[in-house]
Amino acid sequence: MRLSGAALFSGALAAIAAYAVLTALNWPAKAALFPLTMGIPLLVLAVAQAIVDLRDPPLGDRVGRRGLAVFAWMGAFIALVLLGGFPAAVPIFVFLYLKTESGERWWLAIALALAAWGFFHLLFERLLHFPFEPGLIQEWFQ
């Protein structure tokens, strides 16, 4: 028996289902019917799967540094959007990713960042007049 990532995932599903069921028990019947009907079988199935995963753990289930790095980049992009809004975040993100993560040459990183900004600006701002929220920095200066 080994506590593998697969068992942890199945256990997390079981915990979510248990939380849903316990929460729904406090609601009126109409509101609770669906969450209970879905939550109870999910709880049973997830617990069963967690037991299987504990007894017979699958091999090679590590996420790896590169996978985590992509998640970190996604978090960084969201932070950039919050700070500077989409129009600023798009070229900055493309440039930073290409230069630091992919190790591309300066001219290529700058050219592709400008191309991304150009496409974004032309399609969303010029053509579709799509209203993007300003970032915290723009709001602060206003």
Added chain:
Amino acid sequence: MLDALVQGLLLVLQWNAFSLMLVGMGLGFVVGLLPGIGGAATLALMLPFVFKMSPVEAFAFLLGMHSVAATTGDITSILFGVPGEGLSAATVVDGHPMAKNGEAARALGAALMSSLLGALIGAAALAVSIPIVRPLVLTFGSPELFMVTVMGIACITSLSGQGTRAQLKGFAMGFLGLLLATIGQERQSGILRFDFGLTYLWEGLDLIPVLVGIFAIPEIIDLALRGTAIAGNAPAAKLGAGVWEGIKDTFRHFWLVVRCSAVGVFVGILPGAGGGVAQWMAYAHAVQSAKDAKDRARFGGGDVRGVLGPGAANNSKEGGDLIPTIAFGVPGSGAMAILLGAFLIMGLHPGPDMLTKHLAVTYSMVWTLVLANVIAVLICLALLPYLSLVTRIRGGLIIPFLLLLVFVGSYTANRQIADLIVTLAAGALGFLMVRYGWPRAPLVLGFVLGKLAETYLFISMARYGYSWLGQPLVIVLMVLTGVVIVFPYFQERRINAA
């Protein structure tokens, strides 16, 4: 009727209408590639531009854009694993693995040709069924619509993979999807469910960020982990050579394409059944049509039939969607509700007038669907050998653009920053599901259908009590649901016995 059909064609071929249709198509082509802002959102954004147009011009512009967006959505789904439109996620399941196997051009050829056939079948259904479809639409009340959603949910058995363990995992994911669909304010009692004190969750989770996160982010991480191009080390010559193979695949599995198109038309006609349902039901049907267990195991790993079914249903749905919108003013989907706004702007009233006084305008819509799809598919087919070369670009170069596609697409669906966080969370969930062998399709199906099922169940109970369970069409749909559930097991047992 024939006069009106010809007149409708001539109206679309007029210089103004035709050129506006081409402009709409160009716009639809680009936005169709982006998740989130596809179909309905672009229709809403373009609505103010139709005020000065004639009805034929306005519908040529809007429908040209909308129908092409449905077609090109498949391109990003196949090439990058990013659903081009929220509703085209089913194409990802087999289309993207084909791209990874170096068969991008074949998958794209199959998706485009099946989309074209689906669109033609949808347009034909629209042309012939408007006068006769009224009884069908009026027969489907909330109990029947509830049973249709249950039938859709029952497709989980076909989407879960084979063996007891895979089936149990599939069902668990289906239940999780249905549970996620309960987040937000419960419409009957007003109770806030699983909102964690966040107003963002009052309306529940939106489909686009969840779909895009679950399907696209695991593919992007996989690309980063592999450190190669999407097509890996497949020979470059093989990439562009499969277009004709894909086209031939469409005709090799012609009746599957026809049946899946019929699923699309049927679901499209039903008001409120939702476009996502059609694609997944068509995909499930394609899986069910496998000859044996070995044949069925190919789905999910890059089987062309998994591309043909959803591709056909996605476009035939457009014709089906238009039927209740034109004939009764009852929109079959969100996009059609917006199109209804265009009718009112044009001073047209959907209903009997559209079948008598304005029949030529109605047929001009049919022709717009046909022409826009034929032109779009021809252009795409010419570009396919070049498009498929995108799968040869180094992962390190393409990943930031894919991430932009994912997050800009998720944001443009609702303009909510919180949608970005939901996308990230859904991406983490999708990644872990792939890593630990949990199927994603049942979760999405449960999520798409959960809210609809609950709403229709409540209306049925409030209106009819338990007596709706005895209605003839409900019983027929129950039997069909039973067949959908039992069929894969029956098929497996029959094969094992043989």
